[in-house]
Amino acid sequence: MPAVKPRWTVAITAAAAVLATLNVAIWLAGSSPREILPRLLEGTLGNAYGLGQTLAKATPLLWTGGAVALALRARLFNIGAEGQCLSGALACAVVGAALPAHTPALLALPLALLAAALGGAAPGALAGWLRGRFGTHEVLSTLMLNGLLAVLTTWLYAGPLRVGQQVHTREVVAGARLPMAQGALSVFRGSALNASFLLGVAALLLMAWYLRETRGGITLRALGASPGAAEALGVDRARATTRAMALSGAMAGLGGVHFVLGVKGYAEQGVGGGVGFVGIAVALLGGGHPLGIVLAAALFGMLAQGGLVVNARVPADVLNLAQAATILAVGAAAAARLTPRRGA
Amino acid sequence: MQTLLVYIAQSLTASAPLCLAALGGVLSERSGVATISLEGYLLGGAFAAAAAALASGSTLVALLAAAALGAALGGVFAWSTISLRANAIIAGVAVNLLAAASTRVALKVLYDSASNSPPLPIARASSAGMGAAALTEALLAPAVLLVPLVALAMRWVLRETVFGLRVTACGEHPEAARSLGVSVPRVRAVALVVGGAVAGLGGAQLALFQHEFVAYMSGGRGFLALAAVILGRWRPLRAVGWALGIGALQALEATLASRPNAPHALLQAMPFALTLIAVAGRWGRARAPAALG
Numbered sequence: 001m002p003a004v005k006p007r008w009t010v011a012i013t014a015a016a017a018v019l020a021t022l023n024v025a026i027w028l029a030g031s032s033p034r035e036i037l038p039r040l041l042e043g044t045l046g047n048a049y050g051l052g053q054t055l056a057k058a059t060p061l062l063w064t065g066g067a068v069a070l071a072l073r074a075r076l077f078n079i080g081a082e083g084q085c086l087s088g089a090l091a092c093a094v095v096g097a098a099l100p101a102h103t104p105a106l107l108a109l110p111l112a113l114l115a116a117a118l119g120g121a122a123p124g125a126l127a128g129w130l131r132g133r134f135g136t137h138e139v140l141s142t143l144m145l146n147g148l149l150a151v152l153t154t155w156l157y158a159g160p161l162r163v164g165q166q167v168h169t170r171e172v173v174a175g176a177r178l179p180m181a182q183g184a185l186s187v188f189r190g191s192a193l194n195a196s197f198l199l200g201v202a203a204l205l206l207m208a209w210y211l212r213e214t215r216g217g218i219t220l221r222a223l224g225a226s227p228g229a230a231e232a233l234g235v236d237r238a239r240a241t242t243r244a245m246a247l248s249g250a251m252a253g254l255g256g257v258h259f260v261l262g263v264k265g266y267a268e269q270g271v272g273g274g275v276g277f278v279g280i281a282v283a284l285l286g287g288g289h290p291l292g293i294v295l296a297a298a299l300f301g302m303l304a305q306g307g308l309v310v311n312a313r314v315p316a317d318v319l320n321l322a323q324a325a326t327i328l329a330v331g332a333a334a335a336a337r338l339t340p341r342r343g344a
Numbered sequence: 345m346q347t348l349l350v351y352i353a354q355s356l357t358a359s360a361p362l363c364l365a366a367l368g369g370v371l372s373e374r375s376g377v378a379t380i381s382l383e384g385y386l387l388g389g390a391f392a393a394a395a396a397a398l399a400s401g402s403t404l405v406a407l408l409a410a411a412a413l414g415a416a417l418g419g420v421f422a423w424s425t426i427s428l429r430a431n432a433i434i435a436g437v438a439v440n441l442l443a444a445a446s447t448r449v450a451l452k453v454l455y456d457s458a459s460n461s462p463p464l465p466i467a468r469a470s471s472a473g474m475g476a477a478a479l480t481e482a483l484l485a486p487a488v489l490l491v492p493l494v495a496l497a498m499r500w501v502l503r504e505t506v507f508g509l510r511v512t513a514c515g516e517h518p519e520a521a522r523s524l525g526v527s528v529p530r531v532r533a534v535a536l537v538v539g540g541a542v543a544g545l546g547g548a549q550l551a552l553f554q555h556e557f558v559a560y561m562s563g564g565r566g567f568l569a570l571a572a573v574i575l576g577r578w579r580p581l582r583a584v585g586w587a588l589g590i591g592a593l594q595a596l597e598a599t600l601a602s603r604p605n606a607p608h609a610l611l612q613a614m615p616f617a618l619t620l621i622a623v624a625g626r627w628g629r630a631r632a633p634a635a636l637g
Binding site for chain 2: 323324
């Protein structure tokens with residue numbers, strides 16, 4: 001199976017869709033695109049703060065995009081990155097806060113990251129296991145798990161895990177916090193960019209290496225390329241499916257780290273929400289290639305940040321409309337190379 | 345006894361959106377297109393119903409608007425999956441995001457609010473209705489009345505009419521259908537658009553019952569309805585049966601909400617958890633339309 005590469009047609013279609021929808025939507029919202037679009041570019045790429053915010057918005061998308069891309073290589077549709085990111089953030093916040101106050105970073109950070117990965121891997125593995133054991137399609141099971149985890153985290157953050165009057169969890173220990181970009185480079189002052197962006201890029205490179213070079217990765221791709229042939233060669237399909245979904249879930253779970261260990265230092269209602277479905281678009285547009293995923297995540301980060309920049313003039317959700325249009329366009333452009341398993 | 349009657353009333357109220365979305369899902373999926381866009385149809389239908397009710401004050405106009413917007417979203421879904429040959433799951437995600445984003449933009453533009461519409465100018469049934477009164481009220485809600493009608497009509501269409509048999513043929517064996525001169529894209533497009541309209545009616549119930557539109561008010565009901573489609577093995581009456589069951593689970597929360605110490609989170613989580621278990625348990629015996637994808 002040839003490596004899936006970002007194709008120019010896909011990128012151009014996406015860009016055209018974004019621009020067209022933006023223009024129409026801004027016009028419908030009663031503003032002039034000619035006025036809004038320059039502001040949007042200026043606010044997202046024109047200065048260091050805007051760029052930092054764009055990359056910060058892109059950070060969770062690196063992880064969820066990678067998660068969806070990884071599962072797609074095994075021809076599995078993980079549309080549960082949404083819920084897995086929620087449970088990753090939850091696990092990370094709980095473990096990060098439970099550590100003794102003066103735990104050194106060398107110990108606290110890996111433990112908190114591991115918690116996020118396991119928190120996301122658990123629902124992913126469950127969906128994979130259900131697929132392997134009972135044939136339950138992962139699309140349906142992950143959608144149910146999304147609903148379940150949204151309810152669960154909302155309840156925990158408003159109730160058992162809240163601290164006093166604030167509706168969020170206890171702060172994680174100092175050693176588990178990720179360095180903020182504004183600490184290292186003063187031009188990023190005030191922006192939410194933090195080290196989890198670099199971790200995300202590293203994870204994407206690691207993922208590409210895993211898929212290309214390791215036994216596990218090759219098994220995973222074989223499962224995607226030809227399940228029957230993989231089985232004939234001795235691959236335990238149920239186990240390989242569970243593992244692929246667990247790894248995908250771990251990536252999605254680590255997407256929550258940006259908020260919990262980076263920006264906020266705690267988890268609260270809504271943390272990690274809304275990045276799972278966009279991750280699907282990132283994976284499609286990025287074509288499964290690490291650089292492609294970084295660029296696609298940056299594009300969607302730009303749309304998210306751009307919405308906030310122009311919010312005073314047009315509703316921020318206009319930019320979410322552009323996201324939806326991009327997915328429609330990219331979904332169509334990528335149709336040729338996507339042949340998911342039959343049977344919903 | 346009073347509580348039981350109220351509970352039955354609330355189950356019916358909660359089930360109606362699920363039932364209608366599931367019926368739309370049955371028609372769409374029977375034509376061979378996996379339809380996770382039910383969630384978007386519900387949300388779009390709810391918004392259209394609210395906006396139309398605010399503009400006209402008429403329930404009938406609200407229902408028609410909900411069906412129209414559902415059909416339009418079904419049309420976008422059909423255009424993407426059939427004309428552009430996009431993957432159905434991805435197109436479904438896009439339609440759901442499209443519905444979420446466009447209803448929020450419209451809320452802002454029309455009502456200058458980020459979260460909800462003004463209250464609908466439609467006679468509010470006395471919320472103090474107890475027992476038999478509550479049940480009568482629930483039964484007379486237009487969307488609830490529509491459920492048995494649409495379910496029986498769907499069953500008749502799928503079993504008895506040429507169009508229905510073509511839908512099934514397109515879902516089971518599109519090549520065979522094509523060789524008999526059936527235009528598979530056209531049949532599927534009609535199924536998806538009509539399916540969207542039916543599911544949109546379910547959204548109307550959400551807004552009309554709550555007397556307002558609230559952003560994201562579909563809250564995963566479209567996905568639960570999709571589960572009902574699968575659990576009901578793609579048959580209209582069985583899907584409605586499962587949707588009633590899931591709605592009854594959802595209604596537990598509403599019925600017990602007033603009691604102190606009600607385990608809200610558990611009650612809200614139950615429909616998702618039990619539906620997942622039910623799907624896992626029954627999947628081995630389910631038979632999906634062969635060409636579903």
